[in-house]
Amino acid sequence: MVEVLLLVGIAVALFVGFNIGGSTTGPAFGPAVGANAISKTVAAALMSGFFFVGAWTLGRRVVATLGSELVTDPGVFTIESSIVVLFFIGGALFVGNYFGVPASTSMTAVGAIAGLGVASGALDWTVMGEIAVWWIVAPVIGFWTSAVIGRYWYPRIDAWVAIESTPGSLFEVNRDGLIPRPAAGPNTTRRELTGGVVVVAIGCLMGFSSGTSNIANAIAPLVGAGVDLDAMIVLGGVAVAVGAFTIARRTLDTLGNDITDLPLTAAIIVAVVSSTIVVGLSAIGIPASFVIIATTSIVGLGWGRATRTATVSGAVQGEESPAVSVGALAADDPDEEPPEIGEESAEDIPSAADLFDPETTGRVLAMQNVVPVLATAGAYATFLVLYAVWW
Numbered sequence: 001m002v003e004v005l006l007l008v009g010i011a012v013a014l015f016v017g018f019n020i021g022g023s024t025t026g027p028a029f030g031p032a033v034g035a036n037a038i039s040k041t042v043a044a045a046l047m048s049g050f051f052f053v054g055a056w057t058l059g060r061r062v063v064a065t066l067g068s069e070l071v072t073d074p075g076v077f078t079i080e081s082s083i084v085v086l087f088f089i090g091g092a093l094f095v096g097n098y099f100g101v102p103a104s105t106s107m108t109a110v111g112a113i114a115g116l117g118v119a120s121g122a123l124d125w126t127v128m129g130e131i132a133v134w135w136i137v138a139p140v141i142g143f144w145t146s147a148v149i150g151r152y153w154y155p156r157i158d159a160w161v162a163i164e165s166t167p168g169s170l171f172e173v174n175r176d177g178l179i180p181r182p183a184a185g186p187n188t189t190r191r192e193l194t195g196g197v198v199v200v201a202i203g204c205l206m207g208f209s210s211g212t213s214n215i216a217n218a219i220a221p222l223v224g225a226g227v228d229l230d231a232m233i234v235l236g237g238v239a240v241a242v243g244a245f246t247i248a249r250r251t252l253d254t255l256g257n258d259i260t261d262l263p264l265t266a267a268i269i270v271a272v273v274s275s276t277i278v279v280g281l282s283a284i285g286i287p288a289s290f291v292i293i294a295t296t297s298i299v300g301l302g303w304g305r306a307t308r309t310a311t312v313s314g315a316v317q318g319e320e321s322p323a324v325s326v327g328a329l330a331a332d333d334p335d336e337e338p339p340e341i342g343e344e345s346a347e348d349i350p351s352a353a354d355l356f357d358p359e360t361t362g363r364v365l366a367m368q369n370v371v372p373v374l375a376t377a378g379a380y381a382t383f384l385v386l387y388a389v390w391w
Contacts, residue, residue: 009086063219111375138281219236
């Protein structure tokens with residue numbers, strides 16, 4: 001009977017990993033796919049590889065937090081309870097993937113485990129509080145880091161890396177030799193090629209950061225119940241790869257084409273800032289939401305860029321009031337020397353509607369809140385009934 005339950009638990013964990021692959025590939029490689037730098041298949045392959053590296057290294061620390069530290073009584077993590085927790089994590093993530101929206105896997109997993117902890121009276125509120133504090137602080141850090149970059153460095157970074165897309169794909173496969181190798185497309189310029197390589201490299205960094213934080217969401221309950229950590233990391237990595245090659249195609253469309261026309265320079269900055277924060281939190285065992293950090297980074301970058309129309313002294317004295325808009329990210333011409341702070345006109349800054357699709361953005365924000373709530377409330381209610389009737 002125990003063996004059967006263990007197999008069921010592993011199957012549910014693989015289902016969670018499958019949905020993690022579907023929900024995290026879009027944020028990581030959506031900009032690269034949207035810019036025609038790589039295909040969806042290549043994006044899935046890169047996501048699979050770098051996710052596994054992140055999971056095998058720093059991911060172990062986050063597994064320890066969710067699998068043994070978030071609840072005060074390790075006995076609450078039985079095979080049966082792990083199956084229920086994983087069911088709610090996977091089910092909630094599947095809802096997000098079904099609608100083509102990448103959900104916060106970390107918030108969903110922590111919510112489901114917290115539901116178990118509260119229902120059993122074993123939740124470590126100190127650890128939960130630490131995680132919650134970082135969930136508030138991390139997006140603020142992302143906002144202000146991006147805002148500073150947007151105000152002081154964005155135009156010059158844009159002049160260095162921004163590219164204008166030429167017809168056709170950035171890369172193609174050269175099959176002239178015995179071993180196929182990637183090569184620049186027929187119309188690809190050197191600057192465009194450099195930009196494409198950079199955005200793909202950033203996607204790989206994001207895949208690594210996803211592995212450091214998200215592997216715990218699929219395997220921590222079973223590891224907490226005594227299943228071998230290394231074996232579960234391997235199985236979880238395989239499940240993520242399957243999700244990346246299949247259901248992730250929907251979120252790649254959403255993040256690469258539907259939600260935003262975010263300039264490549266902005267996408268690179270947001271990815272670097274967000275991934276660095278996630279990796280840093282994973283190193284201290286804190287599960288983090290990349291999507292939420294990235295969202296605040298986008299807003300911060302646009303806000304900082306828009307404030308270049310006003311000097312600090314003028315703003316403090318009330319003489320200047322910058323027209324703040326995330327559309328500011330699209331305001332620069334990479335072929336022109338960027339103007340100094342205070343020399344730009346607010347009329348040069350496009351509206352937010354030029355950058356975001358409001359309907360799709362609203363759907364994404366709504367699902368970011370709905371999915372974790374579904375997992376938390378469902379797990380809590382279920383364990384209340386199970387502890388009262390069964391356990």
